[in-house]
Amino acid sequence: MKTRAAVLHEMGMPAPYAESKPLKIETLELDEPEHEEVLIKIKAVGLCHSDLSVINGSRPRPMPMALGHEATGEIIKVGTNVTDFQKGDHVVCTFIPSCGKCIPCKEGRPALCERGAQSNEKGEMLAGGRRLHSSEGAINHHIGVSGFSEYAVVSTHSIVKVDSEVPFEQIALFGCAVITGVGAVVNTTQVKPGSSVAIVGLGGIGLSAVMGAKLAGARKIIALDINPDKFEIAKELGATEVYDSSQSDVIDQVKEHTNGGADYVFETAGAVPAMKVAYGITKRGGTTTTTGLPDPKQEFSFPQVTLAAEERTVKGSYVGSCVPPRDIPHFVELFKQGSLPVNRLLSDTISLDEINDGFDKLANGEVNRLVVKMD
Ligand SMILES: [Zn+2]
Ligand SMILES: [Zn+2]
Missing domain, CATH: 3.40.50.720 (NAD(P)-binding Rossmann-like Domain)
Known part of the structure; x- marks a missing residue:
């Protein structure tokens, strides 16, 4: 299927980004979800300094890369062997997939997942390979998510099911900042x-x-x-x-x-x-x-x-030493009770086409969190 996504082709382009436009909004081909993967209709995705670090080149990643990781949306299709998620679930993406099999995962430290770190560094999915393509070839995934996109295929090891009552632009922030x-x-x-x-x-x-x-x-x-x-x-x-x-x-x-x-x-x-x-x-x-x-x-x-x-x-x-499937639902519950007013972090919502301008605002410290709201 087709998806419009923000793609970075070259790191280190000069600011202001509203002029140099390091992120290009392109229509890419997105593969079907495979084993233990789901297709998500992305609803909201935050602009984070980790995206900025790839744009400015201080954390080099393989190019070209579809950026964005503080993402949330609704599952619209599941691949094979997906047992814990179903169509219609609201999920938040986490930026380190946890394989569940390596020693750190078994020790309850999924932030240190070895396979997750390797696939993130290569710009691949946890299961290997890439699901995004342009006419010039495969596009690398940003830390298993590539969320500045209308749709994303992500590993079930990169998502947490969340309360569907919380608005998407607020729940997105739980995946990284919170x-x-x-x-x-x-x-x-x-x-x-x-x-x-x-x-x-x-x-x-x-x-x-x-x-x-x-x-x-x-x-x-x-x-x-x-x-x-x-x-x-x-x-x-x-x-x-x-x-x-x-x-x-x-x-x-x-x-x-x-x-x-x-x-x-x-x-x-x-x-x-x-x-x-x-x-x-x-x-x-x-x-x-x-x-x-x-x-x-x-x-x-x-x-x-x-x-x-x-x-x-x-x-x-x-990742705050978090176990995301344990901590994210707890933090969301505390938000609903009023003791974690995460909504206060949200400065504004923007469209995907305004993303370069949004990164200028983040880089200049003009905003706390900006969230791209997808239609
Ligand atoms: Zn982040
Ligand atoms: Zn692991």
């Missing part, structure tokens, strides 16, 4: 009630971490960003204090006002300067967790003595 940000707080770091938390970087993941910290019962939630426009929403979501992290003395400012720093600090910007601030404002005995994915050539360093002498912990968190 599980990454909330999961980093409640799963990876297991923030204790009454503790102090700081979050460096207030994009979709950082604001989700603010919500997660409130949910976890943090006494103090310190929000930092280089863009003060983010402070208002951070406060609305639960931040008790805000700081401009571009100021050269920000570490001293936070330490002074927090009696030596925060118990748990999250770096969500994926940038070494943000990680330096995060480590600097972590108190003695505290934990610094990063969810960011900077350019692989970037290195972060710190005085090693602080690890032992101050009993410091540095952690990485991928």
Whole structure:
């Protein structure tokens, strides 16, 4: 069948993207779903910094690639051996397929699925191969989803069934921003009630971490960003204090006002300067967790003595250490109860044709989350 999709042919094209148009909207041929795959009518898909990292080339992927991963939609056809899903189900896509068979999957750490990481890196489906084609050949899949498209064929190991009452443009955010940000707080770091938390970087993941910290019962939630426009929403979501992290003395400012720093600090910007601030404002005995994915050539360093002498912990968190079929329905339920106001992350909806302009807004920090709403 045919599908209109946003395809990236070349990484590193100059911003503004509204002019250089790195994403081309093309009509592609989409194959039928195969073994343990489904065909989804995509309804909504968020613009994420991980898409931007492929567009700007800081996380290189094979080209050409159909981008988009924070996607949701309705199953319209199932392939063979699909037992847990049926036509009409609303599903959210997750950006690491979990095979269920490798050691990390068996250990309950599907974010580290070995086969999932390999297929994502190659731009293939979990089962191998590609289901999207143009007249010039196969098109690579973006992390098993390729959601900026009218239709997508995805592995059943890349989807989670969700509540059909929640609007698509809101439920899309659970697939990436929410599980990454909330999961980093409640799963990876297991923030204790009454503790102090700081979050460096207030994009979709950082604001989700603010919500997660409130949910976890943090006494103090310190929000930092280089863009003060983010402070208002951070406060609305639960931040008790805000700081401009571009100021050269920000570490001293936070330490002074927090009696030596925060118990748990999250770096969500994926940038070494943000990680330096995060480590600097972590108190003695505290934990610094990063969810960011900077350019692989970037290195972060710190005085090693602080690890032992101050009993410091540095952690990485991928997909919020979530088990998506377990955590996404829980987070959606908390959203419905009002304790995870994920709808507040949504700045606006746009059409597929406005996608390059949308990535300019995301890159410039003008929006929290923009979602492409498909007809
Ligand atoms: Zn993402
Ligand atoms: Zn696996």
